[in-house]
Amino acid sequence: MSNKISILIISNKFDFTTDYICAELNARGEKYIRLNRDEFWNYDITLEVARFALRIEIEGQKYYINESLKSVYYRAPTFLRDVFEVIDEKEQLYRSQWASFIRNLAIYENALWINNPVFTYKAENKILQLKYAKCVGFNIPETIITNSNDQSLDKNKNYVVKSIEPAVLKINQINAFTYTNVVRGADIYNSDLAISPIIIQEYLNPKIDIRVSVIGNFIFAVKILKSGRGVDGDWRKYKTELDFIPFELPENISQKCIQIVNKLGLIFGAIDLILFNGKYYFIEINPTGEWAWLTKCFENKIQKKICDYLQDK
Amino acid sequence: MEEHLLLAKAHLYESPKKNCDIDNAVYDALKGFWVYNESKFPCVMDEKFAGPRTKKDDIETGEDQKGE
Numbered sequence: 190m191s192n193k194i195s196i197l198i199i200s201n202k203f204d205f206t207t208d209y210i211c212a213e214l215n216a217r218g219e220k221y222i223r224l225n226r227d228e229f230w231n232y233d234i235t236l237e238v239a240r241f242a243l244r245i246e247i248e249g250q251k252y253y254i255n256e257s258l259k260s261v262y263y264r265a266p267t268f269l270r271d272v273f274e275v276i277d278e279k280e281q282l283y284r285s286q287w288a289s290f291i292r293n294l295a296i297y298e299n300a301l302w303i304n305n306p307v308f309t310y311k312a313e314n315k316i317l318q319l320k321y322a323k324c325v326g327f328n329i330p331e332t333i334i335t336n337s338n339d340q341s342l343d344k345n346k347n348y349v350v351k352s353i354e355p356a357v358l359k360i361n362q363i364n365a366f367t368y369t370n371v372v373r374g375a376d377i378y379n380s381d382l383a384i385s386p387i388i389i390q391e392y393l394n395p396k397i398d399i400r401v402s403v404i405g406n407f408i409f410a411v412k413i414l415k416s417g418r419g420v421d422g423d424w425r426k427y428k429t430e431l432d433f434i435p436f437e438l439p440e441n442i443s444q445k446c447i448q449i450v451n452k453l454g455l456i457f458g459a460i461d462l463i464l465f466n467g468k469y470y471f472i473e474i475n476p477t478g479e480w481a482w483l484t485k486c487f488e489n490k491i492q493k494k495i496c497d498y499l500q501d502k
Numbered sequence: 503m504e505e506h507l508l509l510a511k512a513h514l515y516e517s518p519k520k521n522c523d524i525d526n527a528v529y530d531a532l533k534g535f536w537v538y539n540e541s542k543f544p545c546v547m548d549e550k551f552a553g554p555r556t557k558k559d560d561i562e563t564g565e566d567q568k569g570e
Contacts, residue, residue, distance in 0.1 A: 198534060202529055205536070205545075205546050207534070207535075208534070208535035208536055208544060208545070211533060211534035211535040212533075212535050212544040212546060212547055215533050215534070215535070215544075221534065222534070223531075223534030223535075228531070247531050248531055248532060250532055350507050350508075350511070352508055356508055356512070358509075358512055360509070360512060360514060363514045363515075363516075364514065364515050364516070364517055365512035365513060365514050365515070366512065366513050366515065367511060367512050367513065368511070368513055370507070370511045372507060372511075376504070376507070377507065379503065379504045380503065380504050380505070380506060380507045380510070381503040381504065381505065381506055382506055382507065384506055385506060387507060387508060481546075
């Protein structure tokens with residue numbers, strides 16, 4: 190006897206953010222299944238293409254999915270970042286073939302995807318995000334992307350410098366990551382940028398960072414403060430000293446947040462804004478952004494709203 | 503000329519621990535979440551559970567787990 194599944198969840202075993210969704214769906218008595226990308230060897234999976242029938246066996250329990258699948262919660266990368274580690278041939282095969290398999294779940298075109306990886310792939314591009322943000326009426330910081338330090342920058346002013354895409358590196362066999370940095374114009378002039386483009390933005394300071402989690406037409410916004418004030422530079426450098434304060438965005442800014450998520454073809458988006466000099470500036474949107482760190486602030490309403498969408502409520 | 507800014511400013515860090523099981527808990531593959539051994543209560547719904555309470559857990563590879 191197989192159990193027919195209404196909601197498919199693609200994640201991995203240690204993604205606790207997905208636990209919130211599954212715990213909520215379980216409490217609601219929903220028929221869902223979670224497939225973890227790091228546990229495929231524990232599953233028996235067969236996809237009958239002619240009937241779009243996906244049959245799955247986990248721990249002796251049988252499940253099936255067909256074209257009536259209602260929704261997919263997709264917590265998987267759309268493209269993989271090279272972290273330059275050596276892996277054996279089994280691991281290489283596992284990664285490439287299962288990654289392709291879950292991409293091919295795109296056959297369930299009638300399901301609601303949070304988010305559809307096709308749209309996530311497009312939305313992950315920061316320069317395109319800025320274009321769309323400007324298009325919906327957001328203020329955006331003055332921005333250039335360049336591999337030349339021959340720019341008309343003021344050597345005595347500060348600028349924000351960041352990577353176009355999170356730069357995950359190995360430097361002398363040690364892991365490295367690039368935060369957003371505040372850099373003097375003189376230091377940009379003195380840097381050899383030829384090997385890689387960077388984003389240079391105007392430095393908006395003092396500022397307050399704002400995180401906006403958008404789910405369809407719903408908004409959950411927090412201010413990010415340290416000792417009651419905005420954080421100079423990248424707030425992610427401060428791990429435990431921050432307060433996340435829920436607040437209501439002005440209606441026109443909320444609407445712009447909803448619009449850009451919609452314009453990018455997404456249901457969910459985690460938007461970073463800055464409040465500077467009384468004006469809201471769009472910084473970026475994360476189509477696969479984290480939200481579990483905000484569940485407490487919003488009394489578990491974020492996962493409940495995501496589940497509402499997954500259940501088409 | 504100095505080193506490229508993204509290299510000069512890179513933050514070095516130890517490899518995060520991967521696939522660490524949780525004390526007193528087990529992953530329930532049928533329910534799709536971690537539960538405490540005895541109570542079967544979802545770990546993430548426990549105030550004391552040290553899961554992703556801040557964004558710090560994902561700073562090093564971005565938010566999308568693309569760095570596999």
